[in-house]
Amino acid sequence: MTSGLITFYAVGALIVVFALLVVTSRNTVHSILYLVADFLAVALLYATMNSMFVATIQILVYAGGIVVLYLFVVMLVKQKSESELASDPRRRNVIGGILVAAVLGELVVLGVSNAISPAAPSVNAPGGVENVAMALFTDYLIPFEVVSILLLVAMVGAIILARREI
Amino acid sequence: MMGEVSPTHYMMLSAVLFMIGVFGVVTRRNIIIIFMSIELILNAVNINLIAFSLQWDNSVGQVFALFVIAVAAAEAAVGLGIILALYRNKETINIDEMNVMKW
Numbered sequence: 001m002t003s004g005l006i007t008f009y010a011v012g013a014l015i016v017v018f019a020l021l022v023v024t025s026r027n028t029v030h031s032i033l034y035l036v037a038d039f040l041a042v043a044l045l046y047a048t049m050n051s052m053f054v055a056t057i058q059i060l061v062y063a064g065g066i067v068v069l070y071l072f073v074v075m076l077v078k079q080k081s082e083s084e085l086a087s088d089p090r091r092r093n094v095i096g097g098i099l100v101a102a103v104l105g106e107l108v109v110l111g112v113s114n115a116i117s118p119a120a121p122s123v124n125a126p127g128g129v130e131n132v133a134m135a136l137f138t139d140y141l142i143p144f145e146v147v148s149i150l151l152l153v154a155m156v157g158a159i160i161l162a163r164r165e166i
Numbered sequence: 167m168m169g170e171v172s173p174t175h176y177m178m179l180s181a182v183l184f185m186i187g188v189f190g191v192v193t194r195r196n197i198i199i200i201f202m203s204i205e206l207i208l209n210a211v212n213i214n215l216i217a218f219s220l221q222w223d224n225s226v227g228q229v230f231a232l233f234v235i236a237v238a239a240a241e242a243a244v245g246l247g248i249i250l251a252l253y254r255n256k257e258t259i260n261i262d263e264m265n266v267m268k269w
Contacts, residue, residue: 054232
């Protein structure tokens, strides 16, 4: 079994397990957190498929944007069964400290490894940013502009729908 | 570059993810969970698009994946706005109780 196949099975197992947890979890907030993990695993799969740009967009738009919308809506609507999420302030502080330490540790590791061997990824690789941008801004320029109009319309529509008067 | 992983592997994974999403849509009654299942289905589509982009060494699949992500963002924004408006009028997020358009 090659390393590529092992990576695929590991990432695929993560994706399937988190997706199952999303649809079977009783608590909606837990479900959303599993959804974040699932999106991150899918972004990892894209990264293994040499699609770095789509992986970045997946993290930015899905894990960063859409999931925050879901969390806002879950907090605005009242659930039938109220959950007690880390009501103990000491436990909350411990979890927050672990998260902060993990991110800081990752930054330190990245900085050290970058200082030892600076590696600039080639943008010309198959599936690299340059090829995607070339296709996006030449052959698919009009669909691209239509998508921007669609996003504008969706933004206006969401604002109108979420107003008090409806 | 990609070892022994063939497009069939990616299609199987995508089909499994798609079916998990369909399972969530048909079995859950919480409309927010149903929306999340739809996001899973869109992710399955994106995996297929990128797998074929990789297979044929063609960037167009990635361009379409970006379009799908943009449409998913628009769908989530409008859909969650509708959920908020519905909740304000009906005080529920259970789709069995949202039956004003049924006759």
